[in-house]
Amino acid sequence: MTCTRHSARPASSVGRSLHPPLLPRHLIGGHVRTRNRLLAGLSALMVAGFGALAAPTTAHAANLLSNAGFESGDLSGWSCSGSTGSVVGSPVHGGSKALAGAATAGDTARCSQRVTVQPNTAYTLSSWVRGSYVHLGVTGGTATWTSSASDYTKLTVSFTTGANQTSAEVYLHGWYGQGTYYADDVSLDGPGGGDDTQAPTAPGNLKVTGTTATSVSLSWDPATDNVGVTGYDVYRGDTRAASVTGTTATVTGLTPNTGYDFTVRAKDRAGNTSPASASVRATTAPDSGGSDRFIQAAPYLYLGWGNPPAATEVMNATGIKWFTMAFILAQNGCNPSWDSQRPLTGGVDEATIKSIRAAGGDIVPSIGGWSGNKLGPACSTPEALAGAYQKVIDAYRLKAIDVDIENTDEFENAAVQDRILTALRIVKQNNPGLKTILTFPTLNTGPNSWGNRLIERAAALNADIDNFTIMPFNFGGGADMYGSTVKATEGLKNKLKSTFNWTDAQAYAHIGISGMNDSSDTGEVTTPQIWTQIRDWANAHDIGRLAFWAVNRDRPSWQFTSITAGFTG
Structure with a gap:
């Protein structure tokens, strides 16, 4: 492990061969x-x-x-x-x-x-x-x-x-x-x-099987066809909201406390489409409001680097309550451990977590990062990866987990992206109330193509991610860190709005910012004054999470940690 932030690095340029490609x-x-x-x-x-x-x-x-x-x-x-x-x-x-x-x-x-x-x-x-x-x-x-x-x-x-x-x-x-x-x-x-010109029959018995503030789950009886039904299109009013191959679907990105009408049509391989099913109406649940809203001020604390500070000392000096503890990696296959070295229980990490909780605080583990042997590639299936996440959840009775997805082995790997998202969906289903966070790199204009894909696949796979945290740094020396951070966050907000059909307020509530105090890997400088500006902007826009790398680098005054403690969402 290195003492620099596990942040995104620019991709190197790869030359293209002029000859036919070779076998591996x-x-x-x-x-x-x-x-x-x-x-x-x-x-x-x-x-x-x-x-x-x-x-x-x-x-x-x-x-x-x-x-x-x-x-x-x-x-x-x-x-x-x-x-x-x-x-x-x-x-x-x-x-x-x-x-x-x-x-x-x-x-x-x-x-x-x-x-x-x-x-x-x-x-x-x-x-x-x-x-x-x-x-x-x-x-x-x-x-x-x-x-x-x-x-x-x-x-x-x-x-x-x-x-x-x-x-x-x-x-x-x-x-x-x-x-x-x-x-x-x-x-x-x-x-x-x-x-074949014969259309399938209309699906029957369309019913609502569940609602949240932003989603509606539906089921129906299968249609029949002379050749065979290949799938179903779910319509919200006149808009196609989902396409599935089975007889259930969850439509996401809805507005709280709002009524919607749904129908379903079957289709066959020849492209014939059935008449619409009978319509069913569903009303989403009311917004849970401020008391249940996910808000987290959680700077990074890394016990695997140098001489880490005592967490309770930092809490007493700054008022901070949460820490993002880094990094959970893979050891001997699909097995979670701290830095691929330290066991989940019985060591310094568990002792630190107990001391933080005894002082009235809590932690969210950072799973992944820029380097090291990560669980996403090491676990071969979403189910195996969910099992690894579950070991971490069970070890500490966690309220939230953060998957820091970076580099070519996870962030720029479509199969691993989908594996992580599906695993997070599984653990949310198995752990009611658990909050899930995705942390990933960004351009100064918002997510890059891989970030856009991650968000789109989160929607398509119904991963139900609570917070999308970007790392707005390493844009290059001399960057306007306040202006670049705001611009990047606004780009993320617009992507979340278009993908989930959210309002501005809904999108901001699902956003996090994870900065870097003082000098970044590429020489940018975020001063305490700039970090205060960023925090105040985040509070004014009611975003959900604020973090920075790292408390270890905030000695001796704990200025950035104190500023972060003033984040209210």
Whole structure:
């Protein structure tokens, strides 16, 4: 561990190869000739294609793919290898969503969909793609690819089904070690199998199964179809609010104490849509008000660095009540420990927590950070990760947890982002009243593309995050730290509003600021006067959380800690 803040560093520039991509290192060596045959075969596919060469019938201009623009906000209709696929809000070609495939050294992030087709018939497959070595094709048939598309580029292939072929699988994928690719507005034009024109029946027995101040949960009886129902669209009035494959949904981002009307429509693979279900009305719960609102002034205290101060001494000198204690990391697999070294119980960390509580305070653990062996990548499934979080919660009977998600292993990894969000949803369900915080880096204008994705996926996965805390620093030496912090926070507020359909007040209440006292990693300076300005702005806008790195660096006067203690939200 280092004594600097576990903060985001600028991503290095990676050069792009002008040659066809290679297989990952662990597949090279004895498999070189296999690799060459693979590339040669791929080239042949692009030139010649597969499929029967009998005279094709004429295709109808109809897109057979479901969720072709990923506007449902999820991967319904698609199957992606190794949890590498996700839906993002930027960059997109059309609409508001697109597919992101996080290709790694061992996985091309292949996403596919199987559709019903007619034998001996011509079809055209196309997609808008962006990234390096993005492939589009038909399993067992023709394919095409682009080596480098810095902006969205259209790929198109045509193929003819065999004499007895009744289904086809279309796919997109990147290439080993070439990073994330994007795809949008995928289209397979041609007649569906049997030219299905029969719509499903309307879903029955739509009912409300739960409400909160900002969400409504619904369930319904399944619809029927002559071929098969592939999903359901939930409408709030005339606006599509959710798309799911099952018979339950939770609509989020609603206004407290407000009535809403909901209906549901079923859809099949051919794109036929059922009549609307009977309407049901739900009223969200009243806003819980100030007494239950999540407010936390919690500067970082790091027991793994240098000569950490006594927490009770700081509390007595400043009036601070909460600390963000850093850092919970992984040890020997998916096992939580302090700094990957110290056990959760029986050591200095537990003793410190007990002393803080005895003095009338409490702590929130910071799980993750910039460096070290983190639980997000170390735990292979959301359930395993939730189990690791639960060990920390149980060890200290916690009221809140903070996941500090940074660097390429967590923040810039779509699969790990989704794993963390799903795990947080699980622990919230299993621990009523637990508050969850996400801490992540930011630009001085607001979240970057990975931050935007994190927020969008939090909404799509119904993670129910209580606070989104940004780290507004490391913009560069000489930055206006007050102005940059306010600008970054306003950018986050606007993103939360557009994603969750919140008001300004609702968005501010879900925001946190985690600054850096004195000099940052890049030489910016936040003085006590500037931190006071930031605190006063945060109080005036009723944000939910204020923190800084770190109490260890606030000696001997504890000025920044005293200022933070004046945060009221």
